[in-house]
Amino acid sequence: MNHLSEEQLILHYYGEEPDAPGAEMHLDECAACRELYGSLQRVLNVVDTLPVPERSPGYGAEVWRRIEHRLPARRWFRLPAPWRWAAAALALASLLLVAFLAGRFYPQPRGSGAMASAADPQLREGVLLVAVGDYLERSQTVLIELANASSDGPLDISSEQQRAAGLITENRLYRQTAAHTGDAAMAGVLEELERVLVDIAHEPSSMPAADVENLRDRLRGEGILFQIRVLGANVKNRKEPAGLVGQPGGHKL
């Protein structure tokens, strides 16, 4: 007769022995296994008596009071994933903007070297141009996707809407900076872009085919995509601190 192994007896004790009736039958017939199983039961029953200090029903509330003030803020969880990216981009843009404005308006110490005073505005402008260039590329992508979208029935534009909504606040910051620094042409393009983005964000997420067509006409008619492309290209290529942005008559940032 094959005896039950200790592992089988342990599984039997916990009700996880695959052949429970077989094990039970064997224990009825085999004194040696019965003795071993009895010993196992006694030991585990004694282990069961290990006490655990009791906690009152109000314990959970007590724990909450202790940890509540240690919980980190969870504002990220309020936002769906695409908005988190938009918020992250906005935070980065804001940082660049603050750096730019601080550099632009913070009084320069008298007597600083001519080279330094010439290089600083260039550096500041460079930082802003990088941010604006990146921003224009993202805006352009959203508009191109909408302009090229094809659908026989209503078109789901919820993804583009989320991205457009994320871009609006960023746009405002750049537009205000451009206006503040006297760059009227850039501010004008950004203002137009902002209007388009606001309209897209406020459309129903399922857009009827006719409305999609109207939007396409508007994007073509207003030439906003073209203006963004020109502005983007000029921003990208701009090396001189007082260079032209590419609009007729040229303008400074």
Next chain:
Amino acid sequence: MEPSDGTYVARARTGDSDAFRLLVERHSRSIFRLAYRMTGNEQDAEDVVQESLLRAFKQLGGFDHRASFGTWLYRIATNCSLDLVRARKRRGENLAPASDARGETEDAVLALPASGPTPERAALSGEVAEHVSAAMNELSATERTAFVLRHFEGMRMEEVSRVLDCQPGAAKHSVFRAVQKLRRALEPLVSAAR
């Protein structure tokens, strides 16, 4: 009917701290029991409860509903306890015996039905609790965890393996080794009391 954990988790993930409070209130006692059995010390168990819930809150965004919230939280609490037990073992500290609750041991044993097997009745002495604590302290951190989850928490081997994040076979062997060690340590005591 009370809303499920899943409902509260979904709300907590959107920043609803009230929902997380309700989860804390619902699970704290069971986490404490688990932590106490894992660490063998009341203060450590309290620390584990708090640390586990804070970790859970921070990781809530990563909870993917593949397991129940309870199992997920148990996994976090188990890891917190394991960290603590391992750190103690590294420092060569012994886990505290459950002497603070010895009176309760006696009560628990006294409350056993008279028709129960005789060794349990022999456990009238508080010494038994100390012996059991000492035997539990001889288990490795993984063995202790697997044993606590299977024996005290009533989890099936499959579930134990999920909490320990290992293969079911590995969890089973941890339980086997734990029971074998406990049997070797406590059998003489139990036999003497018969």
